[in-house]
Every structure is written in C-alpha cells, then in structure tokens.
Amino acid sequence: MIHRCRTPDDKRSQLARLDRQNRAKFWCDRKILGLGLLHAAFTSHDYGPHTHEAFVIAATEAGGAHIKSRNATEPVSPGTLFVSNPEEAQSSWMGDSECWRYRSIYLGSPAITSITQALSVETLPCFGHSLIGDGDLITNFLRLHVALEDGEDDERTHELLIGVLGKLFRRHGSDGRRIAAGPRDLALARQIVDVMRARCTEKLHLADLASRFGLTIFQMIGLFKRTVGMTPHVFLIRLRLNLACRCLRRDLPLAEAALEAGFCDQSALTKYFKRCYGITPLQYATAVRAAR
Numbered sequence: 001m002i003h004r005c006r007t008p009d010d011k012r013s014q015l016a017r018l019d020r021q022n023r024a025k026f027w028c029d030r031k032i033l034g035l036g037l038l039h040a041a042f043t044s045h046d047y048g049p050h051t052h053e054a055f056v057i058a059a060t061e062a063g064g065a066h067i068k069s070r071n072a073t074e075p076v077s078p079g080t081l082f083v084s085n086p087e088e089a090q091s092s093w094m095g096d097s098e099c100w101r102y103r104s105i106y107l108g109s110p111a112i113t114s115i116t117q118a119l120s121v122e123t124l125p126c127f128g129h130s131l132i133g134d135g136d137l138i139t140n141f142l143r144l145h146v147a148l149e150d151g152e153d154d155e156r157t158h159e160l161l162i163g164v165l166g167k168l169f170r171r172h173g174s175d176g177r178r179i180a181a182g183p184r185d186l187a188l189a190r191q192i193v194d195v196m197r198a199r200c201t202e203k204l205h206l207a208d209l210a211s212r213f214g215l216t217i218f219q220m221i222g223l224f225k226r227t228v229g230m231t232p233h234v235f236l237i238r239l240r241l242n243l244a245c246r247c248l249r250r251d252l253p254l255a256e257a258a259l260e261a262g263f264c265d266q267s268a269l270t271k272y273f274k275r276c277y278g279i280t281p282l283q284y285a286t287a288v289r290a291a292r
Contacts, residue, residue, distance in 0.1 A: 021043055022040075022041070022042045022043060022044065022045050023040065023041045023042075024038060024039070024040040024041075024042075025038070025039045025040075025149075026038045027149075029111075029148060030151075031154055031158070032110075032111050032114055032158075032161070033110040033111065033114070034054075034107065034108035034109055034110030034111035034112070034113075034114075035105065035106070035107065035108070035111040036054070036105070036106035036108065037103075037104070037105055037106070037145065037148055037149065038103070038104045038106070039103050039145070039149060040100070040101065040102055040103075040104075041099065041100075041101040042094065042099065042100045042101070043098065043099050044094060045094060045100070046091075046092065046093040046094065047090070047091050047092045047093070048091055049089055049090070049091045050089070050090065050091065051086075051087050051088060051089050051090070052084070052086065052087075052088075052106060053086055053087065053108065053109070054086055054106040054107050054108040054109075054111075054112075055083070055084070055085060055086060055106070055107040055112070055124070055127075056082070056083065056084045056090075056104060056105075056106055057081065057082070057083050057104060057105045057107070057141065057168065058076075058081070058082045058083075058102050058103065058104035058105075059078075059081050059082075059102060059103055059104075059138050059141050059142050059145070060076050060077055060078050060080065060082075060100065060101070060102040061078060061101045061102060061103065061142065062078065062099060062100075062101040063094075063097050063098060063099035063100040063101055064076050064077040064078075064094075064097050064100060065092045065093060065094045065095070065097055065100045066092060066093055066094075066095055067082060067090060067091070067092040067130065067131075068090065068091045068092070069082075069084055069088060069089070069090040069130040070088065070130060072130070074130065074131050076092075076102075076131065078138075079133060079135070079138070080131045080132065080133055080138075081131070081132040081133075081134060081137060081138050081141065081168075082104075082130060082131060082132075083127045083129075083130060083131075083132060083168075083172070084127065084130060085126045085127055090130075103141075103142060103145040103146075105141075105145065105148075107124075107165075112124055115162070115165055118162045118166075118207070118216055118217045118218060119162070119165075119166055119169070119216055119217075119218050120216040120218075120219070124169055124173065125169050125170075125173025125174055126173065126174060127172060127173060127174065128172075128174040129172070132168075132172050134171065134172070137164070137167055137168060137171065140160070140163070140164045140167070141164055141168075143160065144157070144160045144161060144164045147160055148161070155204075155205065155206060155233055155236075156233045156234075158206060158217075159206055159217070159221060159231055159232065159233045162206075162217045162218050162221065163218065163221045163231070166218035166221075166222075184223075184226055184227075185223070185227075186227050188213060188223065189223055189224065189227035189228060191213065192209065192213055192220070192223075192224075192232075193228065193235070195209070195212070196209070196232070196235065196236055196239060197239060200236060200239040200240055200243065200262055201240070201243070201260070201261065201262035202262065204236060206220065206221075206232060206233070209232070220232060237272050237276075238276070240261045240262045240263060240272075241261070241272060241273060241276055241277075243260070243261040243262070244257050244258065244260075244261035244263070244269055244273070244281065245284065247260045247261055248281060248284055248285040248288060249288050251285075251289070254266050254269070254270075254281050254282060254285070257269070257281070258281075266281075269281055
C-alpha cells in the first residue's frame, strides 16, 4: 500500500497536486569526491529503466512509489530503505500515489574508495535485497542526508556518514565481506579521551585520531558509543562547551571565549550552547555575573 503525502497545509498540498509540480535538488559533496546527493519531491514522475555506476541508497520521507529491481516490483514507503548495487537495472513509477518525497545518496567510485578505507575493508559488501525495513537505520540515514544538505560541521557529518554506511553494509551487506566491529576496551577508550581532553581546542580529525590508536573511523565511533555513551564528535563538543563555560566565568568576551574553547567563531559557540543547554552563552555569562 502506498501512503498518501500529508502536509500541515492541506490547501498548499492540493495546489501542488493540481499544478503537478516536481522539485529535485542534486548536488555533489565537496569533501568526499564521488558522493552525490538528491532531495526530490514529486507529484507525478516515472523513472524509465536505467542503471547507475554507483551504490544507490534512498529513503522515502512521504508518499511512495513502486520500484522494479532484480525482476521484482515492490512498493517503497517511509518504512523502507531502497538500495541497489552498481549497474543494477531499475525503474519506478508513482501509480496512484499523490506525492513521493525522498532523499538518496549515490556512492561513485572515488567515494567507495574513501568508505572502504574508513571501514578497513578491501571492497564494500553488495546488497542481496533491494528493500530494507530497518527503522533505526532509516532515521539515521535521513538525519545524515539533512546534515549533508545543510553543509555545516564537516567533522560531525563525516562521523555520521561513516557510522550510517558502516551499519548499513555490516547489517545488510552480503557476499561474505565482513566489516569488523570496534573493540570493547574501556582502557583504550580512556586513552583516546585523554588525548581529546588535552587537544580539544585543536582541529581534531576523526581519521587522524583513529589511526593513532590503530582503529578505523567506524571502529572508533562504535567504541565510543559502547564505552562513553556518545560519538567522538559529540564528546568533543561537550569538552569545548565545558571549557567555554569556564572562560565565560572568567569574564572573557563571547568571541574570545569561543576561540579559546576551540570553536571557529562566536556563532558556532552559540549554536551548540543553545542546542545543549537551551540558553545562549550571553544568558549564561549574564547570570554568572549577576550571581556575584
């Protein structure tokens, strides 16, 4: 069954259907060569038979369609993730679905090389099935795609990319190509944490940090989640926020406190401060001064 597309504004939705408007945004990631992205919102569109020289991973946000791949026709909806291997023939049509809004990633050859290096495998596993019903993975995939579209915070986005793709290929890839999980070593995690504490104001890169301890990026993310309870990037932001609070308690100006704590500028500090604490750095500094 194909789900209807619901929007808060019924009139706007109806106009979109009457006008048969289709929107599609395609762009290439500037950091990872060969990584293409698409955000599409269709009211009427059919894809004829075609192939891609890339892995295709797509999640439906609203509505749906029917996709033919591997000689089978199946419906896609917000509860499914569509995947295809390079050069696999596919086609799709919306049928009686009133809209189809989805996000997709295309992993071309250079991007595949980057991902295999990050996961420490020679080749990526292939997909044995076109549709995957994995709610947790779909949620994280959509979160990743939005982050890539926003184009902010490269390290966080790179961490999300490796984590999501690592889980996807590890859980649902086949062909016997194993992606090794990270170690469960609390002592190793503490060593990494100590380095991050000492260098939290520097521009730390996940790849450099993982390589220093003989891990892949994917393994280090898994290690942190199991032992620290959060990803390395989130932990690093927490370290910088704590340092920023100490700087503000010393009456440093906001811009100076941001740089002192390792943020690129005052706006970055404000963004994370509000996200984590629900108030701005200025509110915090004002309250600290008033308490004196």
